[in-house]
Amino acid sequence: MPHDLPKAYDPTAIEDRWAEYWVREKLFAQPTPNTANQEERLDGQSPFTILLPPPNVTGRLHMGHMLNQTEMDILTRWRRMSGRRALWLPGTDHAGIATQMMVERQLAEEGTSRQKLGREAFVERVWEWKRHYGGAILDQMKRLGASVDWQREYFTMDDHLSVAVREAFVRLYEQELIYRGAYIVNWCPRCQTAISDLEVVYDEHKGHLWEIRYPVIDANGEDTGEFLTVATTRPETMLGDVAVAIHPEDERYLHLHGKKLRLPVMNREIPVILDEWVSRDFGTGAVKVTPAHDPNDFAIGERHHLPSINVMDDTAHINAEGGAYAGLDRYVARKRVVADLEEQGLLAAVKDYTNNVGHCDRCKTVVEPRLSTQWFVKIQPLADKAIAAVKPGPNGEKAIRFTPEQYEKTYLNWMENIHDWCISRQLWWGHRIPAWHCSTCHKITVARVDPTACAHCGSTQITQETDVLDTWFSSGLLPVSVFGWPNITAENRGGFDAFYPTSLLVTGFDILFFWVARMIMLGCWFAGDVPMPDGSSRSLADSVPFREVYIHALVRDANREKMSKTKGNVIDPIEIVKQYGTDAVRFTLASMASPGTDIAFNVARTEGYRAFANKIWNAARFLFMNVDRAAEIGIAVDPAALGSMPAVAAEAPLEERWIVAELHSTAKKVNQSLENYRYDDAANTIYQFFWGSFCDWYLEIVKLRLDFSETADKAATKAALTTLVSVFEAALRLLSPFMPFLTEEIWHAVYDEDPPAKSIALTRYPQAAETPADEAALAEMSLLQSLIVEVRTLRKEIGVEEKAVTPIELRIGTHLRPVVKENSAMVERLARVTEVRFADQITTGLSKHSTPDFDLAVVYERTVDVAAERERLTRDIAKYEKGLAAAERQLGNESFLAKAPAQVVEGLKKQESETRLLMEKARAALDALPRA
């Protein structure tokens, strides 16, 4: 028998092998059913579909990924083993800016640039990079054992997904939900592209508020000697000022309304205008208006029909509109402008001022709000649906349910205050916008197929838009596009019918708006048009991209600090995995993944779970050792006894009935916990069962039954061995979603390398029996456990050497004596007892222990530490008195007796009488001690 496992568990020895095996054998491939075939569509297997949030193709695995993937893998493995048609779909995101940046950096090292290469060559270069280095993160995922369907791996720029992107764009354009125009956008001068509001991160920045005096001039353009002082945080933008606004009711300045000012530095005449938006108590109460460089100013400009003067180029250098400052970087220009103002006596004040400055999410460069012509999605109609999908409907049902629930509010709050979405990016890597500009009539042609002529005037002088789409536009479409949308035809709709809507999305809150919200908007919008398999129209509930969203927390370091490269506290999951094994790291994450709580990742805990893996490993060694010994005398466990939920005969030994009852209750709890995304509860429950109940108690007891001697009762030995192996095998299945490698290895060994399936992952997940638990077994075992523990404690207290065996004296109700008698061997072995002497009164020794069920003494000649004993008893008495007083107080309270449920009152009464008894016994024992 190949049951020779090494003594210590070594994850590195087994994990690579299984990871490769799972991929090679395509174990988790989920074929697309043919839904034209009614039977195949309704084969009773409710699918469980889950999309992997596609990592950037440039990405490397970090702890957040590992948490995300561990959670998804646990749920997918669990659902699969529970009989669902499980599909976990992986892929990578082309990640426009990130990938382009990476390749550009490479080019820079080679002394060239994308501009030198030209667009076509550059894009080809990125593809080449992708083919060589892209998707390394998916290989890391394979190593972690993610049970995804690798046959379906996608890339967001794959042809069929690009078709979906184009269709979505064209359709929205036709529906007049996409428009192009010049507005203030967030411009990153380093990436040289517009970015969306979400891609701007704000940081507190200590800067200044400059107060600048704008001279008031008369009708002839001469200075009147009066000034209007404005305040600004960005003096350089004054080059583009076109007015100064004051509040319509501001008495201080009203007399200046209609007058003109001379814009310092530029010497341009600008008007003083009135606008409600101006806040009288901020700064000086007068605002310089720069429509091309500030969203508020832009709005004012619109209201007052003012021109917009863009004074900066794509790199945030001052352009020709900036007169003498042309060519200067924005911050150089700022200094120069301030210096010039000061020289001209126009700088009224410089005040320290802290404000929020927007930075590019990607490269952290300060974003420049800047007038620019971009493409936008008119988002409100999509948002309306996305709101309806999350709010409770008329029947109280929600089409999409968030866990933790609090994120629903966050989502709705954002969705209800949403702004139009800038979807164009001035990049080369991405889905190029399918719009063509006509140089003849200057109109735009948007088309599904590349046009050869302008749709408006027929001119062939057309050129394609150079912008590409925001990466999130394509990833937002994934739930529909990966299942074939828009080509949903009668013959070709199996994937969509079977797997859409997906069951669940598991992700971090950091991409709640970026991705989750966009998927909901786009999914509801486009899937809504796809008829149901029977041809009927699709409700909102069936249009959503997923029915549930589980948002997990952040993985922090052991000190609760956010992991970051600059702080140098990043824990590389691969490193930890190498050290402790994937299973231990997975179990760490799972056991700490309490919904809504960040995870402070502590390797001490991982060490603990490696020990857990080792524990199971050694339990397996123990089992195999006994299986082998049994084989020598012709006893073998029938494999038919494995693979299901173990059951035992009513007359089976107590420990067998007990461990089986425990297994069932564990399975029940674990299933319930997973149902509610309580990975932590599920993991802890299994841990407690495996280590606590199974190893610490059951294995120790069962040793008594594993008799392989000549005189053995072979039937009894075989029965014990069968329960042992079958409970262990079921427990392995219970654990396998959490620790897939270890359980796979041992499971194959249990079946002596001839398993009933290719993998433990393809077996059935343990489910508790419907029949009620064996309460008697649980109660009897609990009594014996407390007896054994009390003996051990007492032995320790009176200083019995570890090795010594002693008789005990036991006073216990006659109805409980049989339980002890029938299991005396258990008590003797586990508590190092030679003999249980039943007594009506404890006579031995000075030290005894009492519980509500029994009094106990250990028969052992040893001087008792009277002082220690007195201390212990005094402490106990104090504890009892306190408890008793509390109980009496409550029981004396008539409203408590009247209002509290009977069971609570009864429970308290029982506790009161038990405590009273224990207290009396403790007092008596204290009195019996010799005086000091």
Place this chain on the structure above:
RNA sequence: GGGCGGUUAGCUCAGCUGGUUAGAGCGCCUGCCUUACAAGCAGGAAGUCGGGGGUUCGAGUCCCUCACUGCCCACCA
């Protein structure tokens, strides 16, 4: 400026719709190489549940308030 969390043992965290004497892991103390496992076994100590007030027969749990702390959103120059 809005909104949402958190505060429970030395550390990291559980504690469901309020119900008997608040739990786990790690750490700590004590004793054991008991042939599955020293990555182990056995026993133990340790918490006025952030402060204050309220509701209730009963509050870690519900309400108010204060303090500290974290996060998200926001166009005040």
